[in-house]
Amino acid sequence: MNKTNKIFRHTARGLGILLVVLLIFVLLSPVLINMDPVKDKILTYLSEKTEGKLLYKKVDILYFPRPHAVIHQAIVSLPGDFKGKIARLNVYPAIFPLFTGDVRIKKLRIRTPNLELKLPLRENKRNEQTNTLLIQPVKKALIDSCKYFLANLPNTAIQIQNGSLTIYDESRSVFNFQNINAHTKISAKKIKIDLMGKSNLWKNIAVNGWINPQIFTCKGQVSVTHFSPKKLTD
Known part of the structure; x- marks a missing residue:
């Protein structure tokens, strides 16, 4: 019992010191x-990574829980x-790196x-009668976008919350x-993905794995419910 209490006290003391250090860091960060x-x-x-096509309403700087910038109502x-x-x-x-004025993006959190x-x-196009024939250009576009992120945001974590994507063939x-x-999580050669969502092709999908867009290899698990293949032949 005494040993348990001693472990508990040491743990509590360590957590207390950690919280104090964190509080001091937050208070001193603006300085x-x-x-x-x-x-x-x-x-x-x-702007460079989007080739200058980035508009926004305002930008806030926050220091808690760690220094970061918040860009509101962006158009990209x-x-x-x-x-x-x-x-x-x-x-x-x-x-x-911020202490020396160097900026290296480590994480992006993209909301809605x-x-x-x-x-x-x-x-x-005149012989194309179904959406099935659109899969190849969709695949190419997605691979190209993965290559873009791999080249421009290496070693970056990206979190997406409540997003949507609509794919158009002309109008x-x-x-x-x-x-x-x-x-x-984007590394030097591949992108690790943990994704969930809905679509007009299925009710729910869950994807967990990785993709190497350079040679287009991938590995992981995909779970789909209520798949509607008829949408591919409409």
Whole structure:
């Protein structure tokens, strides 16, 4: 019993010290880290990665629970004909480089993104009668976007909350995905994905695995409920 109490006291003391250190860090962060140039560097970085196609209503700088920037009501366009609106984008840089004024993006939290993907025009469309033939251009667009993230956001974690994606063939909406919640981790060569969502193709889907878009290899588990293959032949 005495040994248990001693372990409990040491644990409580350690947690107390950790909380005090965290509180001191939060209180001193505005003094130790000048976030104004950091904010400018974050916006410049994101503008470069989106080729300058980033608009937003306002940007807030927060220090708790860790220094980060919050971009409100963003409108973004990405290579590969992706575009859309993001209600809130939290950008978390690595902490220690901030003390020297260096900005390295470590995490993005994307809340309520409503994205659109317009497939490229195809020359020989008159013989296409079903949505099945659209799978290849959709696949290519998604692989290209994965390659883009791999090249531009290495070693970055991305969290998506309540997202949606609509895929258009010219002006026709062919596939739509809703309630997308995902955690992804981008490493040097592959992207780890943990995703759940709904679609007009199925009721629910859960994906857990990784993809290497450079050589298009993937491994993982996919669970689908109420799949509607008829949507592919409409």
